[in-house]
Amino acid sequence: xxxxxxxEFENAFYHVFSRGHNKQIIFYSNIDFLYxxxxxxxxxxxxxxxxxxxxxxxxxxxLFLSTPLANLSTAMKWLNQMYANHFLxxxxxxxxxxxxxxxxxxxxxxxxxxxxxxRYIHFNPVKANLCKAPADWTWSxxxxxxxxxxxxxxxxxDWVKQKFGLKHFTKNFIKYHQQPDxxxxxxxxxxxGDIDFHRxxxxxxxxxxxxxxxNNLARKSVNVKMRYGEEVRHLSEDLLLDAxxxxxxxxxxxxxxxxxxxxxxxxxxxxx
Numbered sequence: 001x002x003x004x005x006x007x008e009f010e011n012a013f014y015h016v017f018s019r020g021h022n023k024q025i026i027f028y029s030n031i032d033f034l035y036x037x038x039x040x041x042x043x044x045x046x047x048x049x050x051x052x053x054x055x056x057x058x059x060x061x062x063l064f065l066s067t068p069l070a071n072l073s074t075a076m077k078w079l080n081q082m083y084a085n086h087f088l089x090x091x092x093x094x095x096x097x098x099x100x101x102x103x104x105x106x107x108x109x110x111x112x113x114x115x116x117x118x119r120y121i122h123f124n125p126v127k128a129n130l131c132k133a134p135a136d137w138t139w140s141x142x143x144x145x146x147x148x149x150x151x152x153x154x155x156x157x158d159w160v161k162q163k164f165g166l167k168h169f170t171k172n173f174i175k176y177h178q179q180p181d182x183x184x185x186x187x188x189x190x191x192x193g194d195i196d197f198h199r200x201x202x203x204x205x206x207x208x209x210x211x212x213x214x215n216n217l218a219r220k221s222v223n224v225k226m227r228y229g230e231e232v233r234h235l236s237e238d239l240l241l242d243a244x245x246x247x248x249x250x251x252x253x254x255x256x257x258x259x260x261x262x263x264x265x266x267x268x269x270x271x272x
Contacts, residue, residue, distance in 0.1 A: 013107070
């Protein structure tokens with residue numbers, strides 16, 4: 001996959017995540033989890049980063065953050081390098097890369113997708129069958145939002161509480177996380193936002209049909225009628241759009257797009 005475009009500007013919002021090299025474990029013990037959280041405290045102060053949600057898993061982590069100073073690349077390089085140094089000190093038998101390449105980032109349209117992303121991040125351990133509910137997982141921001149006296153000060157609690165409503169925050173926060181239709185986030189996408197947001201930062205979607213170099217289909221003229229399945233595959237794999245944005249582009253429901261993506265995934269597995 002081609003390297004992601006590095007789009008940085010003041011007060012940009014991102015979903016940032018990083019995995020262990022070859023999906024190896026990067027957090028072996030509570031010491032590792034606690035050390036990474038201590039780095040997040042320094043990370044926020046050192047680079048003026050605002051963190052709204054996080055989740056640490058055994059072999060990867062997720063952050064929802066914003067950058068008032070347009071310095072994501074510098075900040076993330078520091079964070080991963082500092083943790084990699086700790087990991088190699090603690091595990092003398094490990095050599096080489098700790099993380100799988102560069103961290104991944106998705107530019108986020110916060111006004112429409114902040115709460116969706118927060119819920120997605122908090123549900124990661126549930127989806128991985130590590131716990132039954134977000135409240136059961138120690139290493140995320142979920143329980144911190146329900147505490148009257150949260151001990152971790154690297155989270156911007158007030159911003160999130162305004163998103164869910166200050167007056168009935170706890171009730172709204174819990175209820176929103178209990179909704180069964182947890183929206184999937186395409187971790188290969190360049191941005192999480194509507195079509196206008198995508199066009200603003202990544203160009204016109206239709207023009208992208210002509211300029212993608214990923215495969216022959218992408219190089220065909222946009223005037224050539226593409227079959228529905230090919231359109232969905234192209235928008236998902238070549239343009240790296242999430243299901244909701246694809247649905248808006250093709251005037252379909254999000255559920256219809258999810259259904260088609262599952263069908264394409266099944267077809268791909270059958271060819272192997």
